[in-house]
Amino acid sequence: MDKSIGTLLLLLSLLSIHTVCEGFALAPVELAPIPCNDKAVEKLSRLAATYINEDRNDGYKFALNRIANVHLHAQGPAGNVYYLDLDVLETKCHISSPKPWKRCDVRPFMETQIAGNCNTTILHTPEGYSYLYSYECTLVPDPPEKLQQTCPTCPLLLPVDSLQAVNAARLTLASYKRQSMLGAGLGVKKITRAAAQAVPVKASFVEYTVQECPEGVTEKGTCQRLTIESDTETAGFCAGSVHGEVHPEVHVACEMLKVQNVDILRPVQPQGHDLPQDPVIPTFPPVIDDPVNDPQPVPFDPTLPPVVEPAPIDPMPTQPLPFDPAVVLNPSNPLSSSSSESAEGLGNRQQPPSAADPFDSSSEEIGGPVALRPPFNFRYQRPDRKRRQALMENTPSHNPIFLSDFPSGPSPFRSCPGPSRYTTV
Missing domain, CATH: 3.10.450.10 (Nuclear Transport Factor 2; Chain: A,)
Incomplete structure (x- = not known):
């Protein structure tokens, strides 16, 4: 009896250990370095520089100089966490300038360059979104002794x-x-x-x-x-x-960076004499030759073309020419119509139109009757999306894990650190 109880307790302990191991199997993959010339890493590094410049509110904008080191913390359905060690340089654009950092000039060494390093943590979700989780930048100006050796007259x-x-x-x-x-x-x-x-x-x-x-x-x-x-x-x-x-x-x-409270947009008002609102067109009286107030006849100019008299109107009515109406309604189907945009022979036009597709209507032309429109209570029936919403609600949520200490250490890849984009002293 005691042996059976001991066996049962041993089985329970093994089952609990197996359950704990299954729980640890769902833990994130171990942190690993990755190459600095990876396309995804380069894109995330430029994005990280943009996020850092947008978050800061004092100083000058940073420009990405090179990628020093990268670590990847893959976390399965929660996405990937990238730890980017980036080298940056101070630009001549103030942080409040609307110009992007890629278009800003890096401060030259004659003006004492300020270089630094930013430890950046970015989460990249499986849906393709990137988020700046944290960053810490340290900047150091060039030593004045080093600048004096290169340029003794520089400020x-x-x-x-x-x-x-x-x-x-x-x-x-x-x-x-x-x-x-x-x-x-x-x-x-x-x-x-x-x-x-x-x-x-x-x-x-x-x-x-x-x-x-x-x-x-x-x-x-x-x-x-x-x-x-x-x-x-x-x-x-x-x-x-x-x-x-x-x-x-x-x-x-x-x-x-913003419009000042200066009255420079108000239109200039006219000064001096009051101008008339409507222009006055001068008129001249006709020339009178006799007291009977008969106007003088206009002299004939042989250089002018002769005046063509309009043709007299024939009182007999004329028969109108047959024409093809723009839209012909089908008495059997009041909502169907046929268009006459195709070039057909005169004999084909006089034939009665055939029944057309109810959706093939062209009643916007002038000269023909207008087809009937849909009723006013017509409403578009949207498809049922309850099934898709249920799938989204049942999707489990995964929370990523971020390290408290930024990973450091030399990278085993030859691509790290990456090439510098700017020349420094």
Whole structure:
């Protein structure tokens, strides 16, 4: 008896272990690296750069430089999770610019390039949709010592809150206000980049965003006070430079991202004398030769062609020519009609029309009777879709699993890292 109970317990334990193993069999496939030159990987990498630029709200847009490493976490019916290690470069387009990152110019090394790396996680579903699950980007500018060795006269980066950067932004924005009607009420919102050089001429370079200032601007060029009714969104992006100290030479270029509150679209109203509404056509009285008010006859000009008199109308009625009507109705079937667009002989036209297909009707021509239309209560009967909806409702849902730590390590494939799209120092 004890032996049978022990055997039963052993069978139950084996059954439970088998059930647990079946549960683990449904777990995702183990993480594996894949080549960096795979077509699907290249497409997802470009899509990831687009998603990252759309999600960010500060700084400059990133351009994809190369694919450093890729890991695939296949999860069966839940789809595939891609872990993309991407190298990016900073462009000259602000993040609020509507231009796509593929059309933005990468900042050259003379202006201190900023390169970085983005760890991106993307889910690709079996239906063909891709979703950005997470990303983390780290950017590092080129060291100034390295830039000085390559280009000794190139400008070096400055802190964006330095006095030199603030003065350069104020001078360039004031110059833009004098040149353009759109910058009358603008103020500096945020300085995004600043640089300076000492040789051959002392110069400052600054880039900043602008916004509308309904309450005026301060001495630094920023808004005096922002109210709830005022527009606090970014109105544009400006880049300028100041060369010299005594009589500085200022250059500035701004890209307006929205229409300002400037009255430039109102049509110009006419000024001065009131113009008549309807034009007056001058008339001249006829020439009178005698007191009887008889008009002078028009002299005959032999160069003009002779006037042709119309032919007299014959009082006898004429028989109308036989014609083929556009649409002929069939008395036996009031909804059927036949069209006479084909070129037939005169003898064939006089024959009575044959019964046509009820759906072959052409009653839009002029000159013939119009065929009867469907009744007003006619409604299109949609097919029953309950069966398809039931299948969609019964489809089980699968939730993907994302790793908490981004996978790292060298790739066994020779295609990783991929080739660089841009040249760096």
